[in-house]
Structure formats: C-alpha cells, structure tokens
Amino acid sequence: MPSPLFQPIQLRELTLKNRIVISPLCQYSAVDGTASPWHRQHIGSFAISGAGLCILEATGVSATGRISPQCLGLYSDENEAALTDIIGDIRTYSDIPIGIQLSHAGRKGSTRPTWDLHKGHNVPDAEGGWAVEGPSAEAFAEGWRTPAALDEAGLKRVRDEFVAAAQRANRCGFDMIEIHAAHGYLLHEFCSPLTNHRNDRYGGDLKGRMRFPLEVARAMRDAFPKHKPIGVRITGEDFVEGGLNLDDAVVFARALKDIGMDYVTPSAGNVAPGMKLPKIGPGYMAHFAEKVKREAGIATMTVGMIYEPKFAEEIIASDTADMIAIGRAIMDNPRWPWHAATALGERIETPKPYARSAPQHWPAYAAIHGVTLRQGEGGMGHATRE
Numbered sequence: 329m330p331s332p333l334f335q336p337i338q339l340r341e342l343t344l345k346n347r348i349v350i351s352p353l354c355q356y357s358a359v360d361g362t363a364s365p366w367h368r369q370h371i372g373s374f375a376i377s378g379a380g381l382c383i384l385e386a387t388g389v390s391a392t393g394r395i396s397p398q399c400l401g402l403y404s405d406e407n408e409a410a411l412t413d414i415i416g417d418i419r420t421y422s423d424i425p426i427g428i429q430l431s432h433a434g435r436k437g438s439t440r441p442t443w444d445l446h447k448g449h450n451v452p453d454a455e456g457g458w459a460v461e462g463p464s465a466e467a468f469a470e471g472w473r474t475p476a477a478l479d480e481a482g483l484k485r486v487r488d489e490f491v492a493a494a495q496r497a498n499r500c501g502f503d504m505i506e507i508h509a510a511h512g513y514l515l516h517e518f519c520s521p522l523t524n525h526r527n528d529r530y531g532g533d534l535k536g537r538m539r540f541p542l543e544v545a546r547a548m549r550d551a552f553p554k555h556k557p558i559g560v561r562i563t564g565e566d567f568v569e570g571g572l573n574l575d576d577a578v579v580f581a582r583a584l585k586d587i588g589m590d591y592v593t594p595s596a597g598n599v600a601p602g603m604k605l606p607k608i609g610p611g612y613m614a615h616f617a618e619k620v621k622r623e624a625g626i627a628t629m630t631v632g633m634i635y636e637p638k639f640a641e642e643i644i645a646s647d648t649a650d651m652i653a654i655g656r657a658i659m660d661n662p663r664w665p666w667h668a669a670t671a672l673g674e675r676i677e678t679p680k681p682y683a684r685s686a687p688q689h690w691p692a693y694a695a696i697h698g699v700t701l702r703q704g705e706g707g708m709g710h711a712t713r714e
C-alpha cells in the first residue's frame with residue numbers, strides 16, 4: 329500500500345507532492361531585511377530535499393515588524409529583488425513549491441538573534457534597535473521594550489504593510505503565503521487576552537480580539553492571486569493561565585476558513601512569561617491539529633518534534649492532520665524526505681546529478697537499508713562504472 333505520507337494534497341491550484349512541509353525557520357542572517365548568501369544555500373538545500381513544500385522563515389512586513397535586525401524582510405525593493413533572484417535560481421533545478429511566512433513581531437521586535445540572547449533580549453537603538461508596537465502598551469517582561477499601542481491609523485498602516493508584502497511575495501514567485509499569528513508576535517498579541525487589553529472594537533471578547541488578524545488575513549487574501557493558497561500559523565494553547573485555549577483556536581480557525589484561508593497550523597506559546605508546558609514529546613501538538621480539523625473543518629498542519637518517518641506517516645494515516653511540518657530534524661538532515669521515503673518503502677525523485685545516491689539505484693546500499701529492488705531498479709549505481 330502506498331504510504332499516506334507520500335500522497336499528494338491540493339491547496340487551491342497548488343499540488344504538494346507529499347505531506348512533508350519544511351517549517352519556517354528564522355535564520356537571523358539577512359542584511360537590512362535582504363536575503364544573504366546564507367539564504368541561497370539554506371533554501372537551495374531544502375529545494376532538493378524532496379519535501380512537498382518549503383516555507384521560508386518569519387519575514388517582516390516592515391523593518392520594525394522584524395524580530396531582530398538580522399531578520400528577513402519583504403518591505404523594500406532590495407528585499408524583493410534578492411528573493412526573486414534566489415527563487416529564479418531554484419526554479420532552474422527544482423519544482424518544489426516555496427512559500428513565505430509573513431510576520432510582524434509586535435512587542436517582541438527589536439530583539440537579538442537566539443545565539444546573542446546572553447547579551448539581553450533588547451537591541452538598543454545604537455545597535456540598530458527600534459521602538460516597538462503592539463495591541464496594548466505592555467512589555468513582554470522586564471528588560472523588553474514597552475510597545476506603543478497601535479491606534480486606528482497604525483492598524484491601517486500595518487494592514488497595508490501585510491498587503492504590500494503579500495504582493496511582493498507574489499512578484500518574487502512564491503507559491504503560497506503563511507501568515508504568522510502565533511508565538512507571541514503581533515497578530516497573536518491581538519488574539520490573546522493576556523496581551524490585548526484594548527477597550528475599542530479590536531479588544532474585549534474573542535470576537536473583538538480576532539478582528540484585526542482577520543482584517544489582515546482578508547486584505548491579504550484579496551491582494552494575493554486566487555489560485556495561490558494562504559495558511560495561518562495560530563495558537564492551540566497559550567499555556568499561561570487565562571490565555572488562549574484550544575476552543576479559542578477552533579473559533580479562530582473557523583473564522584479564518586470563512587474568509588478563505590486554506591489551512592492552519594496550531595502551534596503554541598511564547599506570548600507571555602510563565603508558560604507551563606505539559607510534557608512534550610513527539611507530536612505533542614498533534615491533538616491541536618486534530619481537534620481544529622474536526623471542529624473547524626479546515627485542513628491542518630501539525631508541527632513539533634516529528635522526526636520518525638513512521639510516526640509522521642501515522643499522523644497522516646490516522647487523519648490527525650493533513651500535513652506535517654518539520655523544523656529541527658530537517659535542518660539536521662536536509663534529505664529527511666529521501667530517507668523517510670526509503671524507510672516507508674516509497675521512491676522519491678532525486679535530482680539527476682544525485683540520482684545514483686538513491687538506494688534503489690545502488691544494490692549494496694539498498695541491502696543496507698533493507699530496500700527491496702523493484703523491476704528495472706539497481707542499474708545506475710556501480711561505483712566502479714566510471
């Protein structure tokens with residue numbers, strides 16, 4: 329029986345060859361928001377991974393919407409040109425769908441890359457930091473910047489920035505967009521009762537708190553070609569008392585579906601200090617995706633410590649989620665999908681120059697991996713042939 333992990337899925341007119349998605353992974357390696365040579369190799373290596381979809385890192389819709397001064401952005405012509413060039417290059421050797429996660433860091437902006445956090449979270453102005461904005465004028469914690477609460481004009485500006493970035497993403501050649509509404513960044517800050525203490529129509533109950541993220545998503549949907557999908561990374565649980573819970577995620581996902589979003593990835597946490605995480609292990613957020621999928625009727629992606637191919641397959645086979653996203657395991661092993669295919673008895677199309685590395689073309693290697701050769705296989709790989 330074919331492996332469910334390697335069955336295609338359709339999102340609007342985009343076909344993913346399999347259910348394996350490369351999770352957005354901040355690289356803190358851009359200059360003024362512009363992709364660097366590091367991005368070329370990073371995306372380039374993922375482009376030949378065999379995954380069904382690669383989603384680029386949280387990318388600031390404005391300079392002040394970035395997490396760190398080294399984060400990728402999509403707000404200037406230079407940002408757009410560099411990503412267009414990288415995607416153009418990739419298209420010469422790979423047909424992997426490539427998406428981009430568009431984000432605004434809100435009150436958690438102007439912070440250091442993870443490897444510099446020992447110097448303190450906040451980047452001072454003298455080192456390229458900036459004044460941050462959020463739903464309410466409350467800092468994440470001591471030592472972090474206190475945001476200015478966005479007024480109506482500010483909300484319109486940010487909404488327009490998301491729209492402009494979506495249009496740039498289309499011009500760059502991205503096949504889809506993921507909106508970042510999780511991990512304590514601006515759109516999550518609006519949703520969570522822990523961070524949104526507004527008295528206007530963008531605060532109060534869940535309906536009010538969801539209003540701005542929904543307005544942003546709707547405006548982006550209107551501005552992005554109809555045939556290209558848009559998904560949203562949302563929060564399954566804040567894991568802080570009084571925060572968002574899984575029932576709220578279902579309500580948010582329903583509303584996102586109603587305005588034309590194509591999938592959600594329920595992730596968790598990082599909106600406020602004092603998180604009490606349950607025991608975490610492989611697939612620890614898969615039940616979020618399952619409940620949201622069942623109750624909101626929208627396709628879901630799940631993420632979190634998925635590194636065993638068999639386990640990934642079970643998530644899809646049991647209809648717990650429609651797609652699995654992999655982060656750390658695929659940075660560690662960018663050919664994860666090739667190895668998963670081998671482990672699950674599937675074949676993956678490898679780039680021609682690398683084709684002889686595949687076990688099915690190299691009988692001795694196939695034996696090591698327990699791969700039973702099919703008719704016509706095993707003929708390309710004699711190391712002594714040339």
Ligand SMILES: Cc1cc2nc3c(=O)[nH]c(=O)nc-3n(C[C@H](O)[C@H](O)[C@H](O)COP(=O)(O)O)c2cc1C
Nearest residue numbers: 351352353354385386631632633634654655656657
């Ligand atoms: C280096 C690194 C960078 C990350 N950057 C992002 C990001 O840009 N956007 C996002 O939504 N999640 C980000 N995450 C979270 C991952 O996408 C993923 O959800 C998380 O690592 C759990 O999946 P994993 O156990 O497969 O790594 C990042 C994680 C890591 C380790």
